[in-house]
Amino acid sequence: MRYIIIGAGAVGGAVGGRLAESGHDVVIVARGAHHDALRERGLRLVTPDGARTHRLPTVDGPSALGELRPDDVLVLAVKTQDSVAALEEWGPAPVAGGGTAAERLPLLCAQNGVESQRLALRRFHRVYGVCVWLPATFVEPGVVSAAGTPLTGILHLGRFPHGTDDTARAVAADLSASRFEAPVVPDVTRWQYAKLLANLANATEAVSGVVDSEEARALRGRVRAEGEAVLAAAGIAYASQEEQKEARADKMRLVPLDDGPVRGGGSSWQSLSRGTGTIEADYLNGEIALLGRLHGVPTPLNDLLRRLANEFARERRAAGSMPVAELVRLADEAVAQALPISGASTP
Structure with missing residues (x-):
């Protein structure tokens, strides 16, 4: 072949x-x-x-x-x-x-x-x-x-x-x-939806950088929980975190490279770093937003991240240039302002 x-x-x-x-x-x-x-x-x-x-x-x-x-x-x-x-x-x-x-x-x-x-x-x-x-x-x-x-x-x-x-x-x-x-x-889609949940953090990394603070971890957890609620409402199965951990085991460890580009972040971060003008957030956070609207689950956090990531890409803003505290503030505002989806029941 x-x-x-x-x-x-x-x-x-x-x-x-x-x-x-x-x-x-x-x-x-x-x-x-x-x-x-x-x-x-x-x-x-x-x-x-x-x-x-x-x-x-x-x-x-x-x-x-x-x-x-x-x-x-x-x-x-x-x-x-x-x-x-x-x-x-x-x-x-x-x-x-x-x-x-x-x-x-x-x-x-x-x-x-x-x-x-x-x-x-x-x-x-x-x-x-x-x-x-x-x-x-x-x-x-x-x-x-x-x-x-x-x-x-x-x-x-x-x-x-x-x-x-x-x-x-x-x-x-x-x-x-x-x-x-x-x-x-x-059942390859079961693995892909599990990966999708992990990739919801790509936008937070792209706009605020690779931050391992308590508030950054908490925000990523909230974004993932929103995604899990949507997949549950849609009846979409995905591999559990335990199953994924077992599949990976110690087969793939990340090590520093002596040569070549430094890994500053994942795929969305790299798109901003290259100044491509586009980003994949519509198909990551946007997938959750789409399913949320189809199944009556508000998705204010993923909506916010999809919008911010696209703005960063369109305006060629630097990857990681929004302070995490500002992103958390915007997230809290988005949740506070979220309204139930018209014509649909919410959990």
């Missing part, structure tokens, strides 16, 4: 680099300065076992490849806000022997949240969800770091909306040979 990594940022770069290291055929897809750096200097992947440069075929879209191969596996690793554009571009791409990528090729959504695979299933016949536990950093064109050891990441995967098949097992075998653990599960 050949892996086409659509979006060679933190997750895509780490997955693509590790697959290439274990001898797999990999093409990476990027845009702008990152694309230029990858073409000129290669992908510099920094991990606890050292830094190395991978000279991989690099393209900016399907037209640069011509016909796709029947054994291609598409790995969608762009941020969710960029998914529609990527799906519209790659779906109609012709495959050797006839048909299109959307009709014939498997598509793995290796992204935060749960929305991209729903978007993909509107276009692609074979969609796979991936629950991504992969601490990686991309803030400099051409350079990706991944600080996990002995595993680089844990990637639960399965067919979307449910089930498993031989393709999932073949991909998992390749990932398992590439410094990942890749459990094939029939």
Whole structure:
């Protein structure tokens, strides 16, 4: 199989680099300065076992490849806000022997949240969800770091909306040979919703930085509790924290890296640091807000974080520049002003 990594940022770069290291055929897809750096200097992947440069075929879209191969596996690793554009571009791409990528090729959504695979299933016949536990950093064109050891990441995967098949097992075998653990599960969304709850803190980290104070921990707990109440009202199952802890065990420890970019924060923090102008909060905190409105549960904290994260991105404000005390004050105000959802009962 050949892996086409659509979006060679933190997750895509780490997955693509590790697959290439274990001898797999990999093409990476990027845009702008990152694309230029990858073409000129290669992908510099920094991990606890050292830094190395991978000279991989690099393209900016399907037209640069011509016909796709029947054994291609598409790995969608762009941020969710960029998914529609990527799906519209790659779906109609012709495959050797006839048909299109959307009709014939498997598509793995290796992204935060749960929305991209729903978007993909509107276009692609074979969609796979991936629950991504992969601490990686991309803030400099051409350079990706991944600080996990002995595993680089844990990637639960399965067919979307449910089930498993031989393709999932073949991909998992390749990932398992590439410094990942890749459990094939029939209920991948249960793991993704658990990860979504953890990712609700991304916006607090993005706007206020990585703060481990008592008030920051308390705010993150309140935001998560709001998310848990929404999932309960929606009847959505998710893996428990105990189950997640058992799955991770001591398989993936974060260690300081001697070289490469410093991990100042997660994916949303990195978006602000790169000044991309967009952020994934609509599909993390916004997913909770959406479900809350559908099921009659007020979500003032997640609404606030979604709005603030988008304002920071749109205005190119510095990551971590809002004091935690100010964020807590705004959160308290939002809760105090929250009104019951019209026409719906509240718990």
